[in-house]
Amino acid sequence: MGLAVVNALSGRLTAEVRRDGDRWVLEYERGVAVATPARTGPADGHGTAITFRPDAEIFETLEFSFDALAERFRELAFLNRDLDITLTDDRDLAAPRAVRFRFPGGPRDRIAEQGAPLHPDVIGFEREYSDMEGTVEVAFRWCDSREERVASYANSRPTTGGGTHELGFRDGLAAALNAHAREQQLLTPSDPDFTPAQLGAGLTAVVSVKLDRPEFEGATRDRLGNGPVRACVAEAVREYLAAWLRANPAQAAAVLARISMTTRR
Incomplete structure (x- = not known):
């Protein structure tokens, strides 16, 4: 503290x-x-x-x-x-x-430790945004399990209550995967988007932001409230994940097949 x-x-x-x-x-x-x-x-x-x-x-x-x-x-x-x-x-x-x-790879090293990966690559990037007055670093991968493990942090402080950075991550994830699934005709124009439960099954992720002026909310100050963070993180995740899906068709197919097989909730 x-x-x-x-x-x-x-x-x-x-x-x-x-x-x-x-x-x-x-x-x-x-x-x-x-x-x-x-x-x-x-x-x-x-x-x-x-x-x-x-x-x-x-x-x-x-x-x-x-x-x-x-x-x-x-x-x-x-x-x-x-x-x-x-x-x-x-x-x-x-x-x-x-x-x-010591982890020279940062959050990527953390994700790489997780067992039974569904695809070999750890998807990750770091980007700075003046709109949110800070940086976002994300690393994630899907594993062969049903459990979702998403850990979020603001200025290295655990945000167990989530917040705008975690919401932005999920927004970007959904936008990139739903768009790619429709491009590959895994979803027809009449099909609904994948649900959060489908997207999160087997997902392991670290979402970390470092901000000049973080705004914490909640009784235990465990939730990030900075408004501009959500849009910035969503844009970064959507752009980076969309590029990764296009560049790695075999791994993208494995991820989308796993998501499609998960029961909607």
């Missing part, structure tokens, strides 16, 4: 900043500065190290879950391909453990 929240929930927080050849230290107790920032000497390189302890007067348990942290850091790494994250646990000196997360 951000460093300000971490600081407010910490009994003690220390920020060590290396910048312009100097090392600065800032210390806080329960969100209040202990002293003014102090220069403590020279420093090589640059960066910030944050050390904090949760406030025992706020939290019932102060023990960190290695598995929970690993899951979130892994998520951050595939959403931000330039990140290289290492998680080290030295609490048990007899059995220390460490894991490293």
Whole structure:
């Protein structure tokens, strides 16, 4: 939720900043500065190290879950391909453990991990839009299953309630696939469009947007509300998927056959 929240929930927080050849230290107790920032000497390189302890007067348990942290850091790494994250646990000196997360392919790497693919290609792209003041990155593929797994994010934050980016993804998906099916005469002029259930069967996708001014909605702020995002994402998905379907007729046929076989709901 951000460093300000971490600081407010910490009994003690220390920020060590290396910048312009100097090392600065800032210390806080329960969100209040202990002293003014102090220069403590020279420093090589640059960066910030944050050390904090949760406030025992706020939290019932102060023990960190290695598995929970690993899951979130892994998520951050595939959403931000330039990140290289290492998680080290030295609490048990007899059995220390460490894991490293780095995904140069970004969300594509995440989708490629999913088993039983219906087609070999991972469909994915990244595009910037001034209308939405940000970028959209999408990766998806259909698998040989009935389950739909669509994960959406805004500024690397999970949007479990969906929002305009996820709606735009589904809009673009439907537009491209229905148009291609009609071009291939799998749907006649009198046939209705494919239903969301048909399009989503076996679909695994990551929809990620990074915005200058994200607008979160809902009681837990888990839904994106930026209006222009929907049209931009829909356009990007429709254009890219339409081009992929035309360029890969064999894979396109497998996807459309799978969709056509799914029971309408």
